[in-house]
Amino acid sequence: MPRVLRILNRFNLGGPVWNASYLSADLSPEFETKLIGGHEEEGEESSLYIPESLGLKPQIVPNLRRSVDPTNDRRALKDIRNIIREFQPDIVHTHASKAGALGRIAAFKEKVPVVVHTFHGHVFHSYFHPAKTAVFKQLERRLARKSSAIIAISDMQKHELCNLHKVAPPDKTHVVHLGFDLDRFQQDQDFRRQSFRQQWRIKDDELIVAIIGRFAPVKNHELFFEAFAHMLESSEIKARAVVIGDGELNAQLTDFCAQRTLNSGESLDQYIIFTSWIKDISAVLPGVDLVALSSNNEGTPVSLIEAQAANVPVVATRVGGVENVIREGETGLIVAPGDVSAFSQSMQEILSNKELRKRFAQAGYAHAKANFSRERLANEVATLYRQLL
Numbered sequence: 001m002p003r004v005l006r007i008l009n010r011f012n013l014g015g016p017v018w019n020a021s022y023l024s025a026d027l028s029p030e031f032e033t034k035l036i037g038g039h040e041e042e043g044e045e046s047s048l049y050i051p052e053s054l055g056l057k058p059q060i061v062p063n064l065r066r067s068v069d070p071t072n073d074r075r076a077l078k079d080i081r082n083i084i085r086e087f088q089p090d091i092v093h094t095h096a097s098k099a100g101a102l103g104r105i106a107a108f109k110e111k112v113p114v115v116v117h118t119f120h121g122h123v124f125h126s127y128f129h130p131a132k133t134a135v136f137k138q139l140e141r142r143l144a145r146k147s148s149a150i151i152a153i154s155d156m157q158k159h160e161l162c163n164l165h166k167v168a169p170p171d172k173t174h175v176v177h178l179g180f181d182l183d184r185f186q187q188d189q190d191f192r193r194q195s196f197r198q199q200w201r202i203k204d205d206e207l208i209v210a211i212i213g214r215f216a217p218v219k220n221h222e223l224f225f226e227a228f229a230h231m232l233e234s235s236e237i238k239a240r241a242v243v244i245g246d247g248e249l250n251a252q253l254t255d256f257c258a259q260r261t262l263n264s265g266e267s268l269d270q271y272i273i274f275t276s277w278i279k280d281i282s283a284v285l286p287g288v289d290l291v292a293l294s295s296n297n298e299g300t301p302v303s304l305i306e307a308q309a310a311n312v313p314v315v316a317t318r319v320g321g322v323e324n325v326i327r328e329g330e331t332g333l334i335v336a337p338g339d340v341s342a343f344s345q346s347m348q349e350i351l352s353n354k355e356l357r358k359r360f361a362q363a364g365y366a367h368a369k370a371n372f373s374r375e376r377l378a379n380e381v382a383t384l385y386r387q388l389l
Helices: 015-026 049-053 070-087 097-109 130-146 155-164 189-199 221-234 250-259 302-309 340-351 354-371 374-388
Strands: 003-010 032-038 091-095 114-119 149-152 173-175 207-212 239-244 272-276 290-293 314-317 332-335
Touching: 003 015, 003 070, 003 097, 015 032, 015 049, 015 091, 015 374, 032 070, 032 097, 070 097, 091 097, 097 114, 097 130, 114 130, 114 374, 149 155, 149 374, 155 173, 207 221, 207 302, 207 340, 221 239, 221 250, 221 340, 290 302, 290 340, 302 314, 302 354, 314 340, 332 340, 340 354
Parallel strands: 003 032, 003 091, 091 114, 114 149, 149 173, 207 239, 207 290, 239 272, 290 314, 314 332
Antiparallel strands: none
């Protein structure tokens, strides 16, 4: 039985943990997998419950952290090399940037036969200063040359990696969309809608827009808040926003909403509900009427996949893999990044038209199920492993 060492950046809530956990569980018994990664960062919610719910026992590598720190990084590299020597994997498969760098370097030094890396997003714009970004690109190019295969999670991401940033050659880069257990989003929807709205004291006639994700600059929550405020000012729509997540910009974002005054003289924060992290998002989505994403950069946004699986329309910025997730004009609307007016108008168009919401909702689950199931994910990755071995 081939052995796979699967390495994550950290066990925080997000698509990479779901992806790595499902692969670790679903590729058994053909492949024996060991899953390792770092702790969640301050302001993040732990996601260890995800692999543990699938019967997995991940190993924590304490020195594997998000930020660049030469001392911690050297320690993490040593830790990973020791794990490789003990586990003796046939394949090392890394997920996301930090794990991808340290994990692949360790695998090369330990002469692991097959080394695979999945880009869940990338840091080649909207994250760092151009000089720092250039250094990361050079590192990723060197790592890609020595890797057995590169996985992009969308067609757009492959285009960016291969053609725009020239990080990896097209013949070595394989597109494998993320996969999830989507049937759970169809269960007990009426009950969950009622429960969620009662918990947060939301009236039956209020329309709810949700935005889900960590409070970080790349997520550009301020664009969403401005667009939402503009919609309230320019329409008769009775709506509130539910903001699910937390992170480094918590104080800044809550202060932004408190300081933003509407034409009516009211403060924007009267229309905003900050929930912090909610682990079971399937208990939330039936209670909302629209899911928004305002990011400057994305890989494959999980919140949009889950929203469509729960029959919720979406509005998002045209970045990263968004166009591969949404069927534009069928399950949601896409606008240019940074365009407050277009974002506001798109939200207003969906919220003001009950028939449009119903049509988008009905198409959402079928689209998500056809393209983002965990069964499809496991089959495609298993096929790639067999080819590489």
